Amino acid sequence: MLMDKALIPDGVRRSPFPVFAAWLLVLFALIGWGVYAGAVVLLKALNVTGLNDYFGFGFYITIDLGIIALGAGAFFSGFLFYGMSRFFPSLKELYKIINLAVVVGFVCYTGALAVLLLEIGQPLRGWFGYWHANVHSMLTEVIFCISCYAIVLVIEIVPIVLENRKLDAIRPLHVFGHSLHEIMAIFALTGTFLSFFHQGSLGGVAGVLFGRPFAYRTGFFIWPWTFFLFILSAIASGPAFTALICRAIEKVSRKQLVDRSVYDLIAKIVAGFLTIYIILKIIDTLYWALDLAPGFGFKLTDFYHPPYGMWLLITEILICGVIPVIILLIPQARQRNGLLFTAFALDCIGVLINRFVMTIQALAAPVMPFDSWQVYIPTMYEVAPGIAMLAYCALIISLAYRYTPLFPREKELNPIH
Amino acid sequence: MAIDLDKCTGCMACSVACQAENNISFRTDESNKLRSITWMELFYLENGKEFPDYQYVYLPRPCMHCNSPHHSPCTFVCPVNATVRDEQTGIVDHIYPRCIGCRYCMVACPYHARDFNWWDPSWPKPMETMLSPKVSTRMRGVVEKCSFCHHRLNDARAKAYLDGTEMKDVTYMPACAEACPTKAISFGNLLDPHSEVAKLAKDQRAFRILAKLNTEPKVYYLSSHQWVQNLADNSL
Numbered sequence: 189m190l191m192d193k194a195l196i197p198d199g200v201r202r203s204p205f206p207v208f209a210a211w212l213l214v215l216f217a218l219i220g221w222g223v224y225a226g227a228v229v230l231l232k233a234l235n236v237t238g239l240n241d242y243f244g245f246g247f248y249i250t251i252d253l254g255i256i257a258l259g260a261g262a263f264f265s266g267f268l269f270y271g272m273s274r275f276f277p278s279l280k281e282l283y284k285i286i287n288l289a290v291v292v293g294f295v296c297y298t299g300a301l302a303v304l305l306l307e308i309g310q311p312l313r314g315w316f317g318y319w320h321a322n323v324h325s326m327l328t329e330v331i332f333c334i335s336c337y338a339i340v341l342v343i344e345i346v347p348i349v350l351e352n353r354k355l356d357a358i359r360p361l362h363v364f365g366h367s368l369h370e371i372m373a374i375f376a377l378t379g380t381f382l383s384f385f386h387q388g389s390l391g392g393v394a395g396v397l398f399g400r401p402f403a404y405r406t407g408f409f410i411w412p413w414t415f416f417l418f419i420l421s422a423i424a425s426g427p428a429f430t431a432l433i434c435r436a437i438e439k440v441s442r443k444q445l446v447d448r449s450v451y452d453l454i455a456k457i458v459a460g461f462l463t464i465y466i467i468l469k470i471i472d473t474l475y476w477a478l479d480l481a482p483g484f485g486f487k488l489t490d491f492y493h494p495p496y497g498m499w500l501l502i503t504e505i506l507i508c509g510v511i512p513v514i515i516l517l518i519p520q521a522r523q524r525n526g527l528l529f530t531a532f533a534l535d536c537i538g539v540l541i542n543r544f545v546m547t548i549q550a551l552a553a554p555v556m557p558f559d560s561w562q563v564y565i566p567t568m569y570e571v572a573p574g575i576a577m578l579a580y581c582a583l584i585i586s587l588a589y590r591y592t593p594l595f596p597r598e599k600e601l602n603p604i605h
Numbered sequence: 606m607a608i609d610l611d612k613c614t615g616c617m618a619c620s621v622a623c624q625a626e627n628n629i630s631f632r633t634d635e636s637n638k639l640r641s642i643t644w645m646e647l648f649y650l651e652n653g654k655e656f657p658d659y660q661y662v663y664l665p666r667p668c669m670h671c672n673s674p675h676h677s678p679c680t681f682v683c684p685v686n687a688t689v690r691d692e693q694t695g696i697v698d699h700i701y702p703r704c705i706g707c708r709y710c711m712v713a714c715p716y717h718a719r720d721f722n723w724w725d726p727s728w729p730k731p732m733e734t735m736l737s738p739k740v741s742t743r744m745r746g747v748v749e750k751c752s753f754c755h756h757r758l759n760d761a762r763a764k765a766y767l768d769g770t771e772m773k774d775v776t777y778m779p780a781c782a783e784a785c786p787t788k789a790i791s792f793g794n795l796l797d798p799h800s801e802v803a804k805l806a807k808d809q810r811a812f813r814i815l816a817k818l819n820t821e822p823k824v825y826y827l828s829s830h831q832w833v834q835n836l837a838d839n840s841l
Binding site: 233234235239240241242244245307308309310313314316317319320321322324325326327328330331393396397398399400401483484485486490550551555556557558559562 | 637639640641648650664673676678681682683684685686687703704705706707708709711712713714715716717719720721722723724725744745746747748814815817818819820836837838839840
């Protein structure tokens with residue numbers, strides 16, 4: 189307990205250690221459940237999952253695509269803060285939340301990597317992706333970008349960890365951390381480049397499947413339109429997710445951690461990019477439904493069948509796309525916290541639905557006319573590692589919040605009298 | 606390959622021959638057909654009409670060995686080059702020891718011609734001794750598919766080498782075509798205009814499955830029923 193106190197940053201208040209320990213126990217229990225399920229998958233193989241020859245991709249891929257899109261707040265906030273703030277000084281405001289964005293990005297990417305290990309049938313051959321790389325495969329682009337960007341995120345998170353009071357007191361570590369801070373812009377921009385490609389190639393994974401008219405899109409050069417739509421949707425939802433996490437920490441800790449102006453700025457950024465994204469998404473959907481799919485002999489209704497009905501399309505584009513755009517574009521609406529965070533949440537849900545339909549529904553829809561619709565139901569062995577990954581994210585964020593000065597303005601906003 | 610659906614009785618001899626020839630494993634419980642490994646799968650097509658107009662046909666479906674430009678749908682997505690198209694023979698092969706089991710190729714194939722090894726391969730006791738030494742068994746966690754009995758091509762080439770005949774003149778017969786009692790399956794070189802299969806491909810009854818997707822399948826079907834031809838491709 190003394191150790192815990194010694195590690196807490198100066199001038200801030202944290203919950204009593206027993207409360208924090210109880211929270212950690214809950215998280216460890218969930219992680220333990222996921223690790224057990226993961227171990228069973230590795231030992232007994234993927235037959236314990238709900239996957240089959242029709243659903244080659246399932247829950248693992250969906251949650252990976254979703255969490256990586258939501259973790260995009262790290263690279264995009266980094267890009268705006270380190271890259272663009274010299275041209276647009278108002279973006280310097282992001283300094284107040286950039287540490288959290290980096291931690292969220294780190295946990296999202298490392299968590300996704302861990303789940304990816306379970307997804308492949310021969311995990312011990314995972315390194316073949318580097319050794320026998322097929323330059324034509326979008327998955328190769330994914331493998332390279334995700335691992336390189338995860339390394340960049342590790343480098344980006346090191347200075348945050350080294351800001352811990354006890355670690356900072358060790359001179360070599362202080363100097364090392366400070367030096368990393370100085371050159372962080374280079375890593376942030378490298379990460380931006382990698383993550384742009386990574387988000388895009390995840391979209392490309394679906395978009396290049398010319399045997400799957402639900403997912404297939406034409407595009408620019410080698411990149412299908414889904415490549416660009418995935419980047420845009422990640423940019424439009426990542427910062428919103430970071431803001432939601434920040435708000436959740438504020439609610440749990442009952443403290444204000446960032447100025448309202450930070451949320452306002454994120455709302456404007458998200459509003460702009462979500463508007464662009466949703467307009468392009470609607471154009472893409474119309475082009476797909478009216479031109480591309482009919483060229484393959486399909487009409488729009490061929491792609492929707494219960495439980496994967498048209499409601500998914502309406503929810504994704506109208507409820508979780510157009511509505512948050514309207515809320516965020518109206519200054520009076522985004523001033524109200526309830527509406528603002530509802531818009532952020534809808535934005536994130538919309539992107540998750542997008543990743544779901546591009547993975548699961550794309551496979552559920554039969555392509556051969558004499559084939560049938562199939563329904564995919566994940567098993568506990570898929571859900572548990574997914575929940576464990578979320579628990580891992582919560583664990584790292586909790587530790588980072590408790591033991592490092594994650595929010596630079598926390599002290600001023602919450603003075604201890 | 607050309608498959609005459611007018612001749613097919615649905616006896617599944619092709620499928621059985623394929624299973625035996627290619628050491629395809631099976632389990633005691635095969636109730637989940639979405640996890641069965643079947644390189645030559647039989648589909649049951651109906652015209653959707655009531656008696657007495659009701660009609661049906663059987664459609665055997667091997668791998669289509671797609672000939673789409675540059676790459677087949679499955680080959681260009683594989684991150685580790687585990688599945689490749691031999692541009693000389695046109696056969697799409699799968700290298701099992703290199704496959705990481707990501708299943709992206711299965712996702713890419715609109716014909717469901719690829720199967721994943723969800724379990725360790727196993728055979729009932731006496732059958733283990735009957736496995737063909739010419740075809741490697743597949744380990745769990747990798748994808749497998751019809752190879753057009755590629756090992757038979759290798760055998761034919763080896764024989765041609767010993768006989769001193771031209772490699773390009775080598776012909777062979779996959780197990781499914783050999784086993785078909787009605788000779789519904791023809792196999793040969795589509796590029797040779799004098800071959801039987803090339804002539805059948807140009808037959809008025811010939812069609813391909815999902816031709817609109819531009820996958821350019823190398824398996825042609827023949828049927829005198831217009832509804833069967835219509836059912837082969839999506840049509841608005």
